[in-house]
Amino acid sequence: MNKMADFKEKYREYLSLLEEEIRQDWQEIPEEQEMVFSAMQYGLNGGGKRIRPVLCLAVCDLLGGDMKAGARAAYALECIHNYSLIHDDLPCMDNDDLRRGRPTCHKVYPENIALLAGDGLLNHAFALLSDRRAFAGVPPETQLCLLRELAAAAGAYGMIGGQTIDLLSEEEQEISLSLLEQMHRLKTGALIRCAARMGCILAGYTGEEEKIFEKISTFSEKLGLAFQIKDDILDVTGDEQVLGKPIGSDAENEKKTFVSLMGLPAAGQKLKELTEEAVASLADFGEDGWFLRAFAEFLLSRTY
Amino acid sequence: MNKMADFKEKYREYLSLLEEEIRQDWQEIPEEQEMVFSAMQYGLNGGGKRIRPVLCLAVCDLLGGDMKAGARAAYALECIHNYSLIHDDLPCMDNDDLRRGRPTCHKVYPENIALLAGDGLLNHAFALLSDRRAFAGVPPETQLCLLRELAAAAGAYGMIGGQTIDLLSEEEQEISLSLLEQMHRLKTGALIRCAARMGCILAGYTGEEEKIFEKISTFSEKLGLAFQIKDDILDVTGDEQVLGKPIGSDAENEKKTFVSLMGLPAAGQKLKELTEEAVASLADFGEDGWFLRAFAEFLLSRTY
Numbered sequence: 001m002n003k004m005a006d007f008k009e010k011y012r013e014y015l016s017l018l019e020e021e022i023r024q025d026w027q028e029i030p031e032e033q034e035m036v037f038s039a040m041q042y043g044l045n046g047g048g049k050r051i052r053p054v055l056c057l058a059v060c061d062l063l064g065g066d067m068k069a070g071a072r073a074a075y076a077l078e079c080i081h082n083y084s085l086i087h088d089d090l091p092c093m094d095n096d097d098l099r100r101g102r103p104t105c106h107k108v109y110p111e112n113i114a115l116l117a118g119d120g121l122l123n124h125a126f127a128l129l130s131d132r133r134a135f136a137g138v139p140p141e142t143q144l145c146l147l148r149e150l151a152a153a154a155g156a157y158g159m160i161g162g163q164t165i166d167l168l169s170e171e172e173q174e175i176s177l178s179l180l181e182q183m184h185r186l187k188t189g190a191l192i193r194c195a196a197r198m199g200c201i202l203a204g205y206t207g208e209e210e211k212i213f214e215k216i217s218t219f220s221e222k223l224g225l226a227f228q229i230k231d232d233i234l235d236v237t238g239d240e241q242v243l244g245k246p247i248g249s250d251a252e253n254e255k256k257t258f259v260s261l262m263g264l265p266a267a268g269q270k271l272k273e274l275t276e277e278a279v280a281s282l283a284d285f286g287e288d289g290w291f292l293r294a295f296a297e298f299l300l301s302r303t304y
Numbered sequence: 305m306n307k308m309a310d311f312k313e314k315y316r317e318y319l320s321l322l323e324e325e326i327r328q329d330w331q332e333i334p335e336e337q338e339m340v341f342s343a344m345q346y347g348l349n350g351g352g353k354r355i356r357p358v359l360c361l362a363v364c365d366l367l368g369g370d371m372k373a374g375a376r377a378a379y380a381l382e383c384i385h386n387y388s389l390i391h392d393d394l395p396c397m398d399n400d401d402l403r404r405g406r407p408t409c410h411k412v413y414p415e416n417i418a419l420l421a422g423d424g425l426l427n428h429a430f431a432l433l434s435d436r437r438a439f440a441g442v443p444p445e446t447q448l449c450l451l452r453e454l455a456a457a458a459g460a461y462g463m464i465g466g467q468t469i470d471l472l473s474e475e476e477q478e479i480s481l482s483l484l485e486q487m488h489r490l491k492t493g494a495l496i497r498c499a500a501r502m503g504c505i506l507a508g509y510t511g512e513e514e515k516i517f518e519k520i521s522t523f524s525e526k527l528g529l530a531f532q533i534k535d536d537i538l539d540v541t542g543d544e545q546v547l548g549k550p551i552g553s554d555a556e557n558e559k560k561t562f563v564s565l566m567g568l569p570a571a572g573q574k575l576k577e578l579t580e581e582a583v584a585s586l587a588d589f590g591e592d593g594w595f596l597r598a599f600a601e602f603l604l605s606r607t608y
Contacts, residue, residue, distance in 0.1 A: 127455035152432035
């Protein structure tokens with residue numbers, strides 16, 4: 001299928017913009033604190049689908065934004081995402097030994113270095129975003145807008161709030177579907193929406209009042225929730241080899257998931273509906289929206 | 305002594321600017337994730353001398369910067385400082401139960417919530433600094449400069465790098481005086497210098513090439529190192545009641561300190577010299593530099 005080939009090629013193109021941005025960083029690493037840099041890079045270079053950076057770059061590209069600034073914003077997003085994974089995996093959090101088929105950061109480095117590496121990546125995201133050289137093609141006001149968007153999505157009103165709800169809900173016998181949705185809207189949804197919105201902002205669409213900003217926000221909100229439902233489904237139906245982690249762990253840990261609350265068929269139905277709604281919100285972009293549509297369908301049908 | 309009364313009054317004035325800025329924040333706290341906000345506030349409201357915010361405000365005031373923006377920058381600094389304390393106290397780091405006479409954050413809240421509260425404060429610092437309303441009196445370029453300064457001081461090239469050296473040096477039998485200095489230059493010095501520099505930047509002095517920026521940088525570098533040496537001395541000679549923490553813990557934990565490496569008399573001599581050098585670097589400011597001079601002397605003679 002030609003469309004699939006085009007999608008994969010474009011995906012690789014966005015990925016290589018990100019990888020190049022990462023590679024150009026980390027030139028001068030002080031010897032005395034080399035270990036924390038090494039742990040930060042271990043977290044960053046763990047692979048994964050890189051959906052947040054790709055989403056940011058795809059929206060930026062669609063709307064004609066500066067792709068050099070886009071690559072930098074994409075990198076900052078990936079720093080935030082990977083810091084949250086390192087901290088989530090720590091013994092006092094999920095205590096996970098494996099992530100994407102590799103030992104987690106605190107299994108390779110001392111636990112305290114892993115904690116600091118997470119802090120380092122969180123901080124580094126804001127260092128990257130506040131550097132003026134990478135954003136030379138963008139007005140300073142726009143750059144501040146990117147910083148606000150990321151800080152809002154990553155903080156206690158966003159992702160950290162979702163992680164908090166997750167931890168507290170583990171102690172509950174059951175939680176409502178609406179609290180589960182709220183948790184995921186914050187825990188994974190906020191940063192996915194932020195990625196898409198940063199693409200918008202880079203192209204000069206910065207406000208809630210603008211129709212394009214609103215459409216892209218809706219698209220990414222639906223996509224973010226769909227992404228999480230798919231994750232929950234894969235934990236039941238996925239292939240361990242392909243996923244790079246054991247399946248059935250949600251059920252074993254008595255985690256509240258869309259599958260445990262709704263059952264597998266209803267969760268599958270909701271995933272399909274959300275994907276359709278996400279795609280529908282791209283209608284105004286016509287043919288230009290092809291990559292984002294294919295992206296939504298890729299996330300729906302993914303096996304990892 | 306009148307001078308001391310003036311100093312205390314001015315100190316209180318700066319403190320109240322900070323406290324008001326903190327109080328105005330935290331208006332809308334979402335119920336579901338209330339616990340992480342509560343833990344963040346517990347960390348923030350633990351008292352302490354607030355030397356970073358006071359230093360930032362004093363330099364901003366001296367150079368005629370916007371004090372409203374200064375209060376916001378001061379608050380961001382205090383968020384970074386307190387996140388680092390919460391993470392430093394965690395079981396995988398220093399495993400401390402007490403800080404400033406109170407139970408540490410993870411003794412009051414679950415350990416995972418304390419971890420997230422630290423992350424939340426780190427993130428919040430950048431949210432505060434990227435908000436445009438608080439910095440209405442400052443050009444957007446200047447605001448970006450503040451963000452860069454903070455991210456550089458707090459990150460792996462700054463404070464986190466110092467924490468890394470600290471952790472790794474614990475495993476060494478002995479370390480050199482120059483590595484000890486390097487560790488403290490990063491671990492505590494970077495953020496103290498950043499506080500002073502942010503005061504400069506707020507007043508429009510943003511570059512290394514400017515003499516005022518250079519003088520204030522020198523002042524705060526000397527001050528930061530002196531501050532740490534005083535800390536090490538107080539751990540030997542201090543009063544537990546006044547300090548709010550047990551003394552002798554450095555020796556007990558075989559920590560490398562200026563006292564353990566140089567001996568008490570030489571450490572005291574170095575503290576005195578650094579304070580004199582700090583004060584000397586303020587010569588150009590004449591009488592206007594009175595508060596910063598008194599501040600350096602206060603840090604020298606403090607008993608807590």
